Amino acid sequence: MHVLKDLIQLDRKADAPVYLQITNAIIHHIRRGTLRRGLKLPGSREMAEHLGIHRKTMLAAYDELMAQGWIEMIPRKGTFVVRDLPDIKPKKIKPGEEIGQYPGKTFFHIDEKKVIPFPVGQFRDPNLLAINDGFPDTRLAPTELFLREFRTVARSRGFKKYYQYGTPKGPEYLRETLAPFLSDTRGLPITASNVMITKGAQMGIYLTTQLLIKPGDAVIVGEPSYFAATLTFRQAGATILRVPVDDQGIDVDAIETLCKKKKVKLIYVIPHHHHPTTVTLTPERRIRLLDLAARYRFAIIEDDYDYDFHYASNPILPMASLDQHGNVIYIGTLSKTLAPSVRVGFIIAPENFIDAVAHLRRSMDWQGDSMMEAAIAALYHNGVMGRHIKKVVKLYHERRDHFAALLKDQLHDRITFKVPDGGMSIWGTFHDVDLKKMSAHAAKKGLLIGDGSLYNTHTKNYNALRLGFASLQLKEQDRAVEILRESM
Amino acid sequence: MHVLKDLIQLDRKADAPVYLQITNAIIHHIRRGTLRRGLKLPGSREMAEHLGIHRKTMLAAYDELMAQGWIEMIPRKGTFVVRDLPDIKPKKIKPGEEIGQYPGKTFFHIDEKKVIPFPVGQFRDPNLLAINDGFPDTRLAPTELFLREFRTVARSRGFKKYYQYGTPKGPEYLRETLAPFLSDTRGLPITASNVMITKGAQMGIYLTTQLLIKPGDAVIVGEPSYFAATLTFRQAGATILRVPVDDQGIDVDAIETLCKKKKVKLIYVIPHHHHPTTVTLTPERRIRLLDLAARYRFAIIEDDYDYDFHYASNPILPMASLDQHGNVIYIGTLSKTLAPSVRVGFIIAPENFIDAVAHLRRSMDWQGDSMMEAAIAALYHNGVMGRHIKKVVKLYHERRDHFAALLKDQLHDRITFKVPDGGMSIWGTFHDVDLKKMSAHAAKKGLLIGDGSLYNTHTKNYNALRLGFASLQLKEQDRAVEILRESM
Numbered sequence: 001m002h003v004l005k006d007l008i009q010l011d012r013k014a015d016a017p018v019y020l021q022i023t024n025a026i027i028h029h030i031r032r033g034t035l036r037r038g039l040k041l042p043g044s045r046e047m048a049e050h051l052g053i054h055r056k057t058m059l060a061a062y063d064e065l066m067a068q069g070w071i072e073m074i075p076r077k078g079t080f081v082v083r084d085l086p087d088i089k090p091k092k093i094k095p096g097e098e099i100g101q102y103p104g105k106t107f108f109h110i111d112e113k114k115v116i117p118f119p120v121g122q123f124r125d126p127n128l129l130a131i132n133d134g135f136p137d138t139r140l141a142p143t144e145l146f147l148r149e150f151r152t153v154a155r156s157r158g159f160k161k162y163y164q165y166g167t168p169k170g171p172e173y174l175r176e177t178l179a180p181f182l183s184d185t186r187g188l189p190i191t192a193s194n195v196m197i198t199k200g201a202q203m204g205i206y207l208t209t210q211l212l213i214k215p216g217d218a219v220i221v222g223e224p225s226y227f228a229a230t231l232t233f234r235q236a237g238a239t240i241l242r243v244p245v246d247d248q249g250i251d252v253d254a255i256e257t258l259c260k261k262k263k264v265k266l267i268y269v270i271p272h273h274h275h276p277t278t279v280t281l282t283p284e285r286r287i288r289l290l291d292l293a294a295r296y297r298f299a300i301i302e303d304d305y306d307y308d309f310h311y312a313s314n315p316i317l318p319m320a321s322l323d324q325h326g327n328v329i330y331i332g333t334l335s336k337t338l339a340p341s342v343r344v345g346f347i348i349a350p351e352n353f354i355d356a357v358a359h360l361r362r363s364m365d366w367q368g369d370s371m372m373e374a375a376i377a378a379l380y381h382n383g384v385m386g387r388h389i390k391k392v393v394k395l396y397h398e399r400r401d402h403f404a405a406l407l408k409d410q411l412h413d414r415i416t417f418k419v420p421d422g423g424m425s426i427w428g429t430f431h432d433v434d435l436k437k438m439s440a441h442a443a444k445k446g447l448l449i450g451d452g453s454l455y456n457t458h459t460k461n462y463n464a465l466r467l468g469f470a471s472l473q474l475k476e477q478d479r480a481v482e483i484l485r486e487s488m
Numbered sequence: 489m490h491v492l493k494d495l496i497q498l499d500r501k502a503d504a505p506v507y508l509q510i511t512n513a514i515i516h517h518i519r520r521g522t523l524r525r526g527l528k529l530p531g532s533r534e535m536a537e538h539l540g541i542h543r544k545t546m547l548a549a550y551d552e553l554m555a556q557g558w559i560e561m562i563p564r565k566g567t568f569v570v571r572d573l574p575d576i577k578p579k580k581i582k583p584g585e586e587i588g589q590y591p592g593k594t595f596f597h598i599d600e601k602k603v604i605p606f607p608v609g610q611f612r613d614p615n616l617l618a619i620n621d622g623f624p625d626t627r628l629a630p631t632e633l634f635l636r637e638f639r640t641v642a643r644s645r646g647f648k649k650y651y652q653y654g655t656p657k658g659p660e661y662l663r664e665t666l667a668p669f670l671s672d673t674r675g676l677p678i679t680a681s682n683v684m685i686t687k688g689a690q691m692g693i694y695l696t697t698q699l700l701i702k703p704g705d706a707v708i709v710g711e712p713s714y715f716a717a718t719l720t721f722r723q724a725g726a727t728i729l730r731v732p733v734d735d736q737g738i739d740v741d742a743i744e745t746l747c748k749k750k751k752v753k754l755i756y757v758i759p760h761h762h763h764p765t766t767v768t769l770t771p772e773r774r775i776r777l778l779d780l781a782a783r784y785r786f787a788i789i790e791d792d793y794d795y796d797f798h799y800a801s802n803p804i805l806p807m808a809s810l811d812q813h814g815n816v817i818y819i820g821t822l823s824k825t826l827a828p829s830v831r832v833g834f835i836i837a838p839e840n841f842i843d844a845v846a847h848l849r850r851s852m853d854w855q856g857d858s859m860m861e862a863a864i865a866a867l868y869h870n871g872v873m874g875r876h877i878k879k880v881v882k883l884y885h886e887r888r889d890h891f892a893a894l895l896k897d898q899l900h901d902r903i904t905f906k907v908p909d910g911g912m913s914i915w916g917t918f919h920d921v922d923l924k925k926m927s928a929h930a931a932k933k934g935l936l937i938g939d940g941s942l943y944n945t946h947t948k949n950y951n952a953l954r955l956g957f958a959s960l961q962l963k964e965q966d967r968a969v970e971i972l973r974e975s976m
Binding site: 016024027030031063064067068069070082084101102103104105106107108109110111114115116117135138141143146147150151154155163164165166184187188189190191194198199200202203206210211212214228231232235265282283284287293294297298299312313316317322323324325326327339340341342343349350351352353356359360362363364365366367368369370371372 | 504512515516518519551552555556557558570572589590591592593594595596597598599602603604605623626629631634635638639642643651652653654672675676677678679682686687688690691694698699700702716719720723753770771772775781782785786787800801804805810811812813814815827828829830831837838839840841844847848850851852853854855856857858859860
């Protein structure tokens, strides 16, 4: 009996048609070397009889193999495995070994230094109570209105262009809607040519870093500062310099001292609500920092991730609105306004920067999701976003006050904090509390909360947490802080 | 009269409330230096009268300025611009100069070498006739079914988790749907742990390059090869080595010769339908290439951008399905199946590679659009995608045949081509035709078509075009080829 007959197992319940099962089995054994090159194969009639199938099915399999170049038919001689396949030593298959197992590891070298482990956020079950880092309450997202716009975009003739490839800067429609919106709300005298749409603020930080930073370049960040930005700079090979952050924001004197000593390429600031400490950079420091930037010609990334959420007064205009020379790269996001999973953000910068960064972005992911982006543009255009922001700011304001009172009443001297002027979290420093233990205890009682390690730097352990209040209703806050108290 | 009174212009038709207009005007002039530090400001009553507004409005503006830290109230003395603002020299405003103009250029240095201009695709008006590079017909996209799934995802309680932050690998649901789908259709014996969801194939190429390539590393590509991949390798500092592509695909002998001479880090292949020439790599070359990879320990990027679209026989199983050692990074996309603007693709690789690349992706854009990704998963899960692919493959097959016949009948000896086994375009080499002129002439007659420069390399002018047939209905093909003939 021909070897081939033994090698084919048909599964009549499988989705794949029988002729394809035969085809794949034969390919498998040719590549394994079980069927050697030049081997003569049994005739289709013989194989069909043996397998109990119609001869046409077997012929279809042979046709398929021939079309794919695995076997050849030599007139008056028969059907053969093609001769010009390279030598393959048959691999012995041990009993029980699964055939065609996928390799568990790469066989080539991966430079481990390139892999800086980012804290890959654990999955947050929306049904569990959680004090997060300061995320919005997605239950408030204007889902139905968004769906309506999305449907309109997807169906409309005029929007069909968003199905095809677009530009890496984002759809004109969104850029032209966003420019006046940002101009009106943030005093940015920009046009669409200064706008690039990104997938969230993180892409803005990444692109700017890739464009500006060569290995060894000096980047200044706060002590403490937003961890993901710091990792992004390190990944690009930057030398990280840290300057203190006090209750007026990042220390500009310290920045000046550093600039006098060495060439600084980039400074990363979060003036509106510093991450993690939530402090707002004072107007005088803002102006001095811009002045230093012009003098020492460094770039400033102004990360304004939650501009819209300010309660003490109106939001303070971004530094980018004061920039007269072109030092500031202004980065924002809509993720905090709609939902974190909606990956739409923007870079605002002088036109030459936007053009350069668009080329970089092309190689990264070509372009954004134009349909999604067009739907979001519509939400801004028709005023839904404006109204939504107004509504949630009022609600978050109330939630901040309630939460601050709770922390004070319930946790007393175990925590110190300053009520922040904006944002979605309170920066609380704990006293005589082991945060790792507290986090573990709380989890057992049904409350997810971090252990603060995210905010520590190489030199400092803050024993502090960003306590997100925005995503919790008042009653949920009561329960969460109660568990927190019991977990200390 | 106080200087301040002259500086404020109210626009009663503006959206911004009056008190905010005053606030912003005063900030503007403080930062310009027009209002010097320590300057005493007029009382609110006086200002209100001068401006013709209610005194409460003026008080609101002063409160706002105080809250933002621009002015201070000294009891029994009055209201002042804060003294501890740094010295600012007032900038003379020339007549006619627009106040607050946004800088036209950056004031810091951008390394021009980092900016490799990608051909930023011109906008394709969907209402104009176009012979594109080989894109799908978006008119056939199952828009309504997609919208239904998207709505379900957005509304469903169970899916609320997709509103919050997720993982950089993509939603579990999509990875677990895609793994068996790819296993069934492409013989990839993988699990979800081998899958990472990306924003299209380009992100897969970019991430792999960033992870593996250090400046100076050697990367082999075909002559010709897909331009965007080559640019991505160059951007990472790779040394590009080119080997010929003939009618059996990339020349594996030439690859072996190179490997003997120098350390090769990565080889980029498109075995199923080579870009741009559409040729399919033969089985024997595939096996030899895998053998070389194991011997010389290089990585292979297998770009399989249009696997599903094969007409000659069933699609040929990817090289990744034969990979026994872990040399192949398999990259695919769903953009060609649904619509180019739907940015969902995937990387299939050994688990250690997926983990490493997920960290890199974190810094790039944090994660994908989980809601969109979940909706697409549902389309695979409920069989819509399978049926859609079957339907369009039949249609594209017909369109390929019609288009090939047209080219032969209408353009005769001005073009040579081989009918491709799959894909969405025909690679046509033109004779005695100036493609630049042809492209310009065609545009005047209402047909958009490239001039072929995209496919040329440093050393070769192919005078050829990828002629996309898939997005044109038969009558549109007739008209397009007619215009083409008239434009030569």
